[in-house]
Amino acid sequence: MKKKTLNSLELLDYQPNRYPFLMIDYVTKVIPGKMANGYKNFTNNEWFFPIHFSGHPNVPGALQLEALAQMLTIAITTLPGNKGKVTHAISHTVKFKREILPGEKLEIETKVLSWKRGLCKGLGKGIVDGEIACEAEMTITIPEILDQYIPKKK
Amino acid sequence: MKNKLIDKYDKIFMKSFKVKKEKLKKLKYESVPQWDSVGHMSMIGLLEEVFNITLEMDDIIDFSSYEYGKKILKKYKIKI
Numbered sequence: 001m002k003k004k005t006l007n008s009l010e011l012l013d014y015q016p017n018r019y020p021f022l023m024i025d026y027v028t029k030v031i032p033g034k035m036a037n038g039y040k041n042f043t044n045n046e047w048f049f050p051i052h053f054s055g056h057p058n059v060p061g062a063l064q065l066e067a068l069a070q071m072l073t074i075a076i077t078t079l080p081g082n083k084g085k086v087t088h089a090i091s092h093t094v095k096f097k098r099e100i101l102p103g104e105k106l107e108i109e110t111k112v113l114s115w116k117r118g119l120c121k122g123l124g125k126g127i128v129d130g131e132i133a134c135e136a137e138m139t140i141t142i143p144e145i146l147d148q149y150i151p152k153k154k
Numbered sequence: 155m156k157n158k159l160i161d162k163y164d165k166i167f168m169k170s171f172k173v174k175k176e177k178l179k180k181l182k183y184e185s186v187p188q189w190d191s192v193g194h195m196s197m198i199g200l201l202e203e204v205f206n207i208t209l210e211m212d213d214i215i216d217f218s219s220y221e222y223g224k225k226i227l228k229k230y231k232i233k234i
Binding site: 090114116117118119139141146147148149150151152153 | 183184191192194195196198199211214215216217218
């Protein structure tokens with residue numbers, strides 16, 4: 001993959017999630033196997049604001065984490081041979097530091113710590129208005145690759 | 155030298171799968187919850203790092219027990 005940015009349509013080739021679960025809008029920079037940065041704009045039109053919560057809308061923590069994981073996925077699925085492959089979460093440790101409100105933009109920065117044989121360990125950071133809103137240590141996998149390396153049941 | 159290698163080998167399994175030394179001899183893939191597909195890859199990664207080797211794909215698949223792993227490592231001149 002030569003291109004270093006992915007717009008909202010292009011990123012769909014590298015990220016299998018779709019509405020209402022696509023949590024990234026734009027990839028501003030990707031270095032396959034190393035890092036991916038981008039953002040998600042949260043408008044009043046988001047499906048979850050009326051229910052989380054009525055009278056005090058804010059972005060659910062689970063979806064903030066999902067945004068970080070989806071961006072980390074881009075750093076892996078842009079590697080040769082991985083385009084279009086499905087990824088799964090294995091384990092995530094996350095800290096939430098600030099509410100994200102309607103109208104705010106979540107800047108997402110992710111970094112790959114290791115990628116080998118279908119298993120990726122990485123870090124992600126969500127920033128709003130220069131403040132860290134959430135950060136996570138994540139392990140994700142491409143099961144199609146990982147499964148090729150595990151002992152066969154006898 | 156040999157004793158040091160076995161200590162390193164044992165530590166990898168004890169650390170990866172949270173098991174005590176006395177349980178190692180019977181340790182096999184999926185015999186403890188921690189030795190699942192993800193645990194397997196983490197353990198293999200640690201073996202490669204500690205012994206400075208790169209395991210071939212077939213050896214990673216065959217590495218299905220603590221004891222059999224010793225035989226596989228002989229191929230890489232790691233005699234435990």
